[in-house]
Amino acid sequence: MKAVTIRTLQEMKRERRRFCCLTAYDASFARAAASAGIETILVGDSLGMVLQGHASTLPVTIEEMAYHTRCVSRGAAPALVIGDMPFMSYATPEDAMRNAAMLMQAGAHMVKLEGGAWLVDTVQRLSERGVPVCAHLGLTPQSVNSFGGFVVQGRDPVAAQRIADDAKALADAGATLLVLECVPRALATDITTQLTVPVIGIGAGAGTDAQVLVMHDMLGMTPRPPRFVQNFLTGGRDIASAFAAYAAAVRDGSFPQPEHGFD
Numbered sequence: 001m002k003a004v005t006i007r008t009l010q011e012m013k014r015e016r017r018r019f020c021c022l023t024a025y026d027a028s029f030a031r032a033a034a035s036a037g038i039e040t041i042l043v044g045d046s047l048g049m050v051l052q053g054h055a056s057t058l059p060v061t062i063e064e065m066a067y068h069t070r071c072v073s074r075g076a077a078p079a080l081v082i083g084d085m086p087f088m089s090y091a092t093p094e095d096a097m098r099n100a101a102m103l104m105q106a107g108a109h110m111v112k113l114e115g116g117a118w119l120v121d122t123v124q125r126l127s128e129r130g131v132p133v134c135a136h137l138g139l140t141p142q143s144v145n146s147f148g149g150f151v152v153q154g155r156d157p158v159a160a161q162r163i164a165d166d167a168k169a170l171a172d173a174g175a176t177l178l179v180l181e182c183v184p185r186a187l188a189t190d191i192t193t194q195l196t197v198p199v200i201g202i203g204a205g206a207g208t209d210a211q212v213l214v215m216h217d218m219l220g221m222t223p224r225p226p227r228f229v230q231n232f233l234t235g236g237r238d239i240a241s242a243f244a245a246y247a248a249a250v251r252d253g254s255f256p257q258p259e260h261g262f263d
């Protein structure tokens with residue numbers, strides 16, 4: 001099978017073909033996701049919550065992310081692997097370059113950073129040095145303490161405009177993918193239409209170019225799953241079928257439904 005690259009995802013956006021992203025943290029689940037045709041695998045710092053049992057992603061270290069990225073990269077082909085930069089690992093451009101190198105050398109094809117315009121310089125420097133960047137805006141979980149909880153972002157016009165401006169600034173700086181998490185559907189759809197960069201949504205409605213879910217959530221393993229989650233194991237035969245059902249539902253637009261999103 002042909003490797004999925006950023007060019008594949010850009011072409012899919014141009015052709016209005018939706019693609020999928022799923023988190024994975026080890027080689028076996030990465031292999032199952034890739035075999036189900038899931039184009040991109042995110043080694044998310046959500047592992048701090050779903051694997052390590054923390055209440056947030058903040059305790060996750062770059063060494064732990066590198067370890068899980070190495071595991072995932074051994075099973076993920078032909079999917080594109082995105083390595084998540086954990087809390088404070090990109091506080092300065094120098095930190096970002098040193099720590100992004102660890103994830104790229106561990107097998108990531110791209111790194112993901114949470115934050116807005118303050119990251120423009122960092123994104124530019126990483127991109128110029130051969131590190132593709134996925135930006136992440138909206139409900140960025142590493143800022144949970146600043147937000148005062150896991151709450152929907154961009155609901156008032158000023159906040160919505162700031163997210164739209166940040167998205168453009170990061171794309172102009174060289175970000176080649178964007179995750180939008182827990183923002184109103186209409187805002188996510190507008191940003192997706194305005195940008196040439198593919199946009200992956202989670203709790204952001206059906207108007208984005210792609211969807212991402214945390215694997216443990218979509219397998220029904222999270223005690224109180226967020227509203228944007230659908231359990232794809234229910235009624236299915238096994239994990240492989242759940243992954244295939246998720247991929248099919250994203251592609252044919254049957255996931256997410258309006259009840260998975262926010263106004």
Ligand code: KIV
Pocket residue numbers: 023042043044045046047084179181202212213214
């Ligand atoms: O860490 C993660 O899994 C993520 C997704 C929720 C987008 O950032």
